[in-house]
Amino acid sequence: xxxxxxxxxxxxxxxxxxxxxxxxxxxxxxxxxxxxxxxxxxxxxxxxxxxxxxxxxxxxxxxxxxxxxxxxxxxxxxxxxxxxxxxxxxxxxxxxxxxxxxxxxxxxxxxxxxxxxxxxxxxxxxxxxxxxxxxxxxxxxxxxxxxxxxxxxxxxxxxxxxxxxxxxxxxxxxxxxxxxxxxxxxxxxxxx
Ligand SMILES: [Zn+2]
Numbered sequence: 164x165x166x167x168x169x170x171x172x173x174x175x176x177x178x179x180x181x182x183x184x185x186x187x188x189x190x191x192x193x194x195x196x197x198x199x200x201x202x203x204x205x206x207x208x209x210x211x212x213x214x215x216x217x218x219x220x221x222x223x224x225x226x227x228x229x230x231x232x233x234x235x236x237x238x239x240x241x242x243x244x245x246x247x248x249x250x251x252x253x254x255x256x257x258x259x260x261x262x263x264x265x266x267x268x269x270x271x272x273x274x275x276x277x278x279x280x281x282x283x284x285x286x287x288x289x290x291x292x293x294x295x296x297x298x299x300x301x302x303x304x305x306x307x308x309x310x311x312x313x314x315x316x317x318x319x320x321x322x323x324x325x326x327x328x329x330x331x332x333x334x335x336x337x338x339x340x341x342x343x344x345x346x347x348x349x350x351x352x353x354x355x
Contacts, residue, residue, distance in 0.1 A: 166198070170205035179239045180246075181227035183207035190214065192238045194275055204238040214242065222253050232263050240265055241273040248279025286333045294354045296336060299325050302352035310345050322355065323347065 167189050170179075177184060186208040195202040206214070213219050225246050232243040244263060247256040265273060288296040291305055301324045308317045323338035329346075337346050 166200065166203060167205075169200050170203060173200065173236065174205045177205070178207035178210055179204045179234060179236070180206055180210045180231045180242065181224065182230070183209065190242070192241050192272075202238055204236065204242060206242075214246065217249060220250065222250050222256075225250060225256075228256075228259060232259060237269050237272070240269060244270070244273040245276065245278040248273075251279055286328075286330065288328050288333050288336060288349050290352050290354045291350050292353060296326065296328065296349065296352075296354060298327050301355050302326055302336075302338070302347075303355055304340075304347070304351060305353050306351055308345075308347065308351060310340070310343065313343070315340075315343065317345065323352065326352075 167187070170189055171187065173179075176187075178187065187205050188208070188211060189203050190206045190211055191198040191203045209224060213221065213224065228243045228247055231239060232247070234240055234243070240263070244260070244265060247260045247263070250256040251260065290296055290302060296302070301322060304317055304319055304321045304323065306319050309315075310317055317340045321340055323340055323345075326336045326338040326347075329335035329337065334349050335346055336349055336352070337344060339345070
């Protein structure tokens, strides 16, 4: 059997998002390499069109997620999460997102396309002058800093090479001072 037939069997001939009973196609959840049953879902034309065209979103159509977000199938959960995230300004979608539970691995998959992230939500590290810092940049300290967990003081002007950014906190970077790997607050460094 082909993927479409497998999905029709799995879903009982319903769009796995809105329950529509006609105009099906398969939707491979990006980014996937293998596709297949565990990476795909059965969707109707209406759902597919809106998934692929964020500008065509009809928020009311997605009230269907109230039911389909409870699917036992990960590809369905992932798309439900992404559509709710895309519509998070609607308010009701946030309530559903709060109720939704995804395993870590599935949540990472759902987040993999950056869906629902506003530019302002992205974590951006900036130095004392507001210059954006990136992994691998070199910076200097702009004041003497006590190194946590040691008696060392890193002096103002000390170079810190090849910094790495804290993925979860825009205020922290890590880098080496001498042989020591230290955590530094971004407002105390200047990019060089
Ligand atoms: Zn549908």
